[in-house]
């Protein structure tokens with residue numbers, strides 16, 4: 001099968017393939033076995049294949065996964081993270097965050113101290129000081145009842161924002177969550193992050209880190225403030241209390257008799273941060289330890305520069321893709337992540353009236369596994385996205401609509417319904433009042449969401465659009481297909497309202 005489509009796709013290589021066949025037969029390959037294509041030819045196929053299934057896009061897509069340095073920039077890190085935290089981190093990243101990607105570079109305390117002083121010397125900007133309600137800066141125990149109520153209200157609002165934003169799609173908390181696979185664990189973030197920095201980060205991630213993979217939400221000022229209260233006060237973001245485990249830990253680490261890791265205190269840092277000899281030493285350590293291979297660090301970047309992406313002139317959908325970082329989760333053509341549905345032919349798949357509303361306030365379609373966060377996109381954002389999807393993210397050859405010449409008849413819909421239950425579609429899907437499985441999307445309004453031609457395309461071969469989908473290929477006949485599509489296309493909200 002693959003071989004056949006391979007031949008169709010690149011006629012130019014037919015000759016090469018024929019010689020490949022003769023090579024195979026000479027090589028004693030049994031024809032009853034499935035023949036494998038030489039990886040070399042697959043590479044060629046990839047390289048020269050004319051994009052049949054998709055068009056040429058008006059701009060080159062930026063793949064957030066292809067950034068040059070895998071660590072965040074360190075030029076302004078002193079604004080972001082607490083000095084004590086940085087000190088512990090450099091000494092042994094995995095001890096701070098078990099799934100840290102950064103290696104332990106084996107620096108001693110004096111070296112770490114110098115590195116931090118160097119990092120303090122290259123700060124490019126101050127983090128804007130936000131004016132906080134004074135009671136927000138107090139510890140919980142010091143709040144009066146009335147203050148407590150105010151903080152509690154904001155905290156609960158923040159909890160709501162956190163939930164709708166689905167931050168845990170990307171960020172694990174103490175090892176749980178983070179299905180997209182890109183964000184750092186936030187389980188002890190209260191020991192790290194500066195409150196003022198967090199305010200600017202949530203408002204505009206790109207101001208600290210232009211290449212970040214984090215999605216940018218369109219939060220209001222109040223959303224951000226509420227979210228910060230939640231993140232700074234909820235115990236899930238604080239280190240677990242380890243009192244009881246202490247003894248056990250000691251027993252385990254007998255080999256290294258609890259050598260207290262020395263930590264640079266904020267106070268000591270303030271007293272030495274202008275020390276030019278230390279700054280110079282720190283720079284040397286950074287160069288020697290090759291921090292710049294993974295981090296953009298002012299003063300050493302020349303050793304391995306980051307190629308500046310030109311982004312001042314972004315507009316339309318290109319700007320939206322970059323700002324929201326849609327491609328951290330979605331894939332278009334061969335760029336981006338695989339967590340969320342592939343959007344390469346979304347314009348041939350989805351009904352745009354539905355899409356416009358979905359982008360502004362996503363429904364839950366796939367309840368078990370994946371949900372799209374609410375980014376608070378504006379009407380204009382949604383319009384830009386929908387226009388682009390419709391124009392560019394479509395199959396090259398339009399799919400044929402089985403109901404071009406008229407809506408499905410009531411009989412056909414009834415046949416389709418019968419088939420739906422006979423074939424056991426309901427083991428994975430619910431389609432209405434009767435209930436059903438939740439492995440696949442709920443189909444009760446699928447007629448509003450998907451174009452009938454796409455439902456047909458999907459049912460002909462569910463793996464065509466998404467090779468990982470667990471839906472079996474039922475090998476449905478043309479008649480069966482048409483009835484099922486008719487039945488599903490009829491599932492629209494306006495109809496439900498009537499019932």
Ligand code: HEC
Nearest residue numbers: 070071072077086090100101102103105115289290291294
């Ligand atoms: C092999 C790549 C690599 C090298 C070399 C490296 N780091 Fe990192 N560093 C990372 C990654 C990746 C992260 C992001 C957190 C993680 O590990 O998941 C990180 C995070 C950090 C952070 C936290 C930054 C933030 O914004 O949260 C600091 C500080 C840091 N590194 C300092 C250093 C210093 C100083 C050196 C050199 C002594 C260094 N790193 C060398 C990969 C590296």
Ligand code: HEC
Nearest residue numbers: 072165166167169170180182183184211212213214215328
């Ligand atoms: C699309 C995935 C994604 C989503 C959604 C997301 N983040 Fe992030 N976030 C990241 C990535 C990735 C980073 C690290 C920066 C980088 O490497 O680009 C990050 C960094 C952070 C940091 C800094 C943490 C550190 O230790 O350096 C905080 C705080 C944060 N995110 C909070 C949030 C909050 C709150 C939400 C929900 C409103 C959220 N994030 C939603 C991907 C995401």
Ligand code: HEC
Nearest residue numbers: 169215324325326329340341346364365366370371372385
């Ligand atoms: C944090 C990850 C994430 C980001 C970032 C993200 N999405 Fe999504 N998106 C999803 C998930 C997950 C779904 C599937 C939702 C469901 O089925 O309930 C989805 C669904 C969709 C769908 C419907 C696709 C289908 O085939 O059903 C479209 C269209 C879409 N997103 C467009 C966008 C656009 C445009 C952006 C950027 C403005 C974006 N998304 C950013 C996670 C994300």
Ligand code: HEC
Nearest residue numbers: 423424425428439440441455458466469470471472474484
């Ligand atoms: C074993 C479980 C399973 C069975 C049985 C099954 N499906 Fe699905 N179906 C899925 C999953 C999972 C998806 C979601 C695919 C994705 O996320 O891209 C899906 C997607 C769909 C979609 C929407 C495609 C989209 O991307 O939104 C339709 C329509 C659909 N199935 C119809 C049917 C019909 C009709 C039957 C019976 C003939 C059926 N399914 C049987 C699991 C199943």
